[in-house]
Amino acid sequence: MKQNIFIYLFFSLLLTTCTIAKPVNYSFQDNKNSLNPQFLIYHDSETTSKLYFQIFTEDILYSRTNVSEKFSSKIKLQFIAYNEPNNKIIDSGSFVISNNYLKNKKLKIDTNFSFLFPNAQIGFIDINVVDVNRNREFNKTIKIDKLNKYNRQFYIIKDTNNQLLYDDFFFKGQFIFIQSEFNIQRLFAKNINTSFPLSPPPFSKSYQPIFKSSNSICKQLNFNSQNLISYLLPNEGFVFFQLDTLSNQGFTLFNFQEGYPNLINADQLIPPLRYLTTKDEFASLLSSSDSKLAVDQYWLSKASSKERARNLIRIYYSRVEFANKLFSCHLEGWKTDRGLISIIFGPPSYVTNNRNSETWIYGDENNINSLKFIFENKINPFTTNDFILKRNYAYKNPWYRAVDSWRNGKVYLLK
Known part of the structure; x- marks a missing residue:
């Protein structure tokens, strides 16, 4: 109809x-x-x-x-x-x-x-x-x-089906069209292949990555007579679009794994387990010739029954996928500080934000015994969605209590 x-x-x-x-x-x-x-x-x-x-x-x-x-x-x-x-x-x-x-x-x-x-x-x-x-x-x-004419709001991006690209991530080999009412000359596209580590536990020292776009493959893209740029996105790395290559400003499209933000195959289920596993356990998972069997065996070893293992898998990986949807930046969402906390501790009871930070509270809002996490927006040339946790050694006991709960076959949900 x-x-x-x-x-x-x-x-x-x-x-x-x-x-x-x-x-x-x-x-x-x-x-x-x-x-x-x-x-x-x-x-x-x-x-x-x-x-x-x-x-x-x-x-x-x-x-x-x-x-x-x-x-x-x-x-x-x-x-x-x-x-x-x-x-x-x-x-x-x-x-x-x-x-x-x-x-x-x-x-x-x-x-x-x-x-x-x-x-x-x-x-x-x-x-x-x-x-x-x-x-x-x-x-x-x-x-x-x-x-600032370099930011993405001055550009509209569509795929070959004339669909808007709402997200900041793409799939390898995807073809896009870029249009602007204010820029009718050119853009520069830098293909960047920098790897960034996942977030460390909340009580450890934070790793501060260095964002470099130098020594990257750069291509000049010219608008055609229809005021469009057609561009084939690369198979690897992400793309940093700029007006001026001498500056550190522009907008970015990220290239993560196939099917992102969802997890579509067994190989993608192993990396998020790093938050729960020992080094030896994780190395064993990575070296397995059958990823699905390795993941199933890992969860079965933690749960008392197949039904409980299925429930652990469902909830844990739904949190991973949801972190990907909410917190993607230069990292997959599950690798970020907010992804780390939301996966292990579950959704917070209260969240408040201003323009430069977010505060997550687990427990009653005005209770001094409630667990509070503060995330500060970090200056990042590739994204505005990069929030870094203010780490504190006091998080060590709550962290291991949550991880132990998962490893003992119980979904951790702190309210």
Whole structure:
């Protein structure tokens, strides 16, 4: 059946009636009842920008009052865009997005809208998305950078199927098209093959990587007469796109394993076990000729039954995949500090953030005995999603208590 998405747009200043909470920029609830929308900002003119919005229909509730009617969903999206540093509201508004179907529903809902934001300014846009039928909501704050022409918001990237590339990672050999309203000359693409280690335990000294883009293979990409760059992404390494190769500024597309952010084969199940294994155990897993059998045997050795082993595998690797979705930067999400903590300890009870840090609390928010982790946003030329844990020796006992729980066949969930 033909499906129609009806978008009702009405703009109004919401100075007193619309306040959007900003406790965190993502949800840890990765299930059918959670909202996991994606957003992308693109600067398309001197005075306006576009916000692209995508959500999978399996994440929202469709309902109907009787069997003769179509199933219907309703999403409400509110936004406030404001500049920095004086937080002056530039634009605000609200949408209602409805989608109907009778037999077969679409895989996802895609839409976009323009909002006012002047050139050469920096600011933020607060977004609140509500699944009206289920009364579930999602909040996100996105930085707007309309000052620095090297950042990705000045470029829109699509694949050969004309689909937007929302994520910052790609698959080897993928072909893309890059477009810009502000740059019609060229970009430089650096193919970088630097390897970065996974995060150490929270009580140990943090490893501070050196981000180098020198001595990398660099290629000049010119916009054609249609104001497009066509580019075949490499099989290995990630790509750093720049306006000026003498600077350390640009935007990056990362190349991780096949199927990323999901785990699609047994070989990919072994590396995340490094958080739980001894050196000898991990070496044995890596040297195994049958990865699936090695992984199964590892979990069976920790669990008291096959059923418990299956539950351990399901929860542990769902946390790995979810870390990949949330925390990817120059590293796969599971290798980052936030990935490390979320996999071993589970989702925190409370998360608060500001523009430069996040605080995760396990336990009651105002209880001095609760476990607290603070992650600080690190300056990284390749990504803005790099958050480093403030390590502390006091985390040693909680860490080993959590790891021992996994190794004794019990899912660790600290609340």
